[in-house]
Amino acid sequence: MTPIKTLCIYCGSNSGRLDAYGTAGCALAKALVSRNISLVYGGAGIGLMGMVADQVLQLGGKVIGVIPKALADKEVAHKNLTQLHVTESMHERKMLMAELSDGFIALPGGIGTLEELFEIWTWAQLGFHNKPCGLLNVEGYYDSLIGFLDHVLAEQFVKKEHHAMLIVETNPDLLLNRYINYEPPTAKQWVGKDET
Template identity: 55%
Template sequence: MKTIAVFCGSSKGATEKYLEGATKLGKVLAERKLTLVYGGASVGTMGAVADSVLAAGGQVIGVMPSFLVEKEISHKNLTELIIVNSMHERKAKMTELADGFITLPGGPGTLEEFFEIYTWAQLGLHQKPCGLLNINHYYDSLVRLFDHMLKEQFLQERYRPLAMVDTEPNGLLDQFMAYKPPSVKVYVNENQT
């Protein structure tokens, strides 16, 4: 594992804990010599994680659609900034470059990125680990929702572990290192035996 994509927001959140958590993740990525791939912005938790990796001497690749270069204020000091045409191309490029995916607290866009990567893992489109860095217990409700989906049989047991969760970057990355992908999702007609 050499490259980690981090999904996060252009907002900083309601408490300093989110920026502190993003900064801590960046430092850990640099210490582990893992290249950061992220959305390319200089603001919010995106900016914090990138700044932290760079300050610790690490490598950072930003991937940003051209229409967001000004809106999200692209980071000017990255190792590399890749400009793409659309949000779809952004996710595809980040997926191509990454060996694993960490999701920091964020809004609907961050969750959409996480769920697409999670679904792609279920479908066998990639075999890379993905997890939630549960800073300030932000994702506790989502973790409960995954458990509810499992109980209500809208999620198969073998796919529940795809959403790894930890409150600390090292704990989540340790889970990534031990990751074994599940078998690919198969759809079976109820009439088949």
């Protein structure tokens, strides 16, 4: 496994209903900085995204934001990041975030967070990358999704080894420990990256 120097965090541009979401985001930020792991994220200064970035910066860590031009004003691009990349499109944004990151974690978030998580997990399933993907399941936020994914496995629409690629923990340090020891499955990939 390649050493983890950067992690991409997907999470909401809103703060969510519970204070626990922000508390967990700050705990994850602390865990990243304590391990000298830089944050890669969507570049906004608002919501849970902004909280995590602010906490990493406050603790002396590095934060790399990636935001498309169309959202730079709407999501209020963070002005004080270590680096801010402004892309032409959402596709460019997601590709650059993937290239800059050694792994991916979803905190609570909305449709965009889910879309980003499922896309990067699909890329891992297809063998486009071998980086760990996971959920920080705060206050049971992802319980229903985890149950549905177990149903997808039971109904044989996903293989056991691909289902197991999504790492789930409720504690940031435990999640990061599993990332450090992550070994991707050796299942045959369906298509090569250059075939897409």
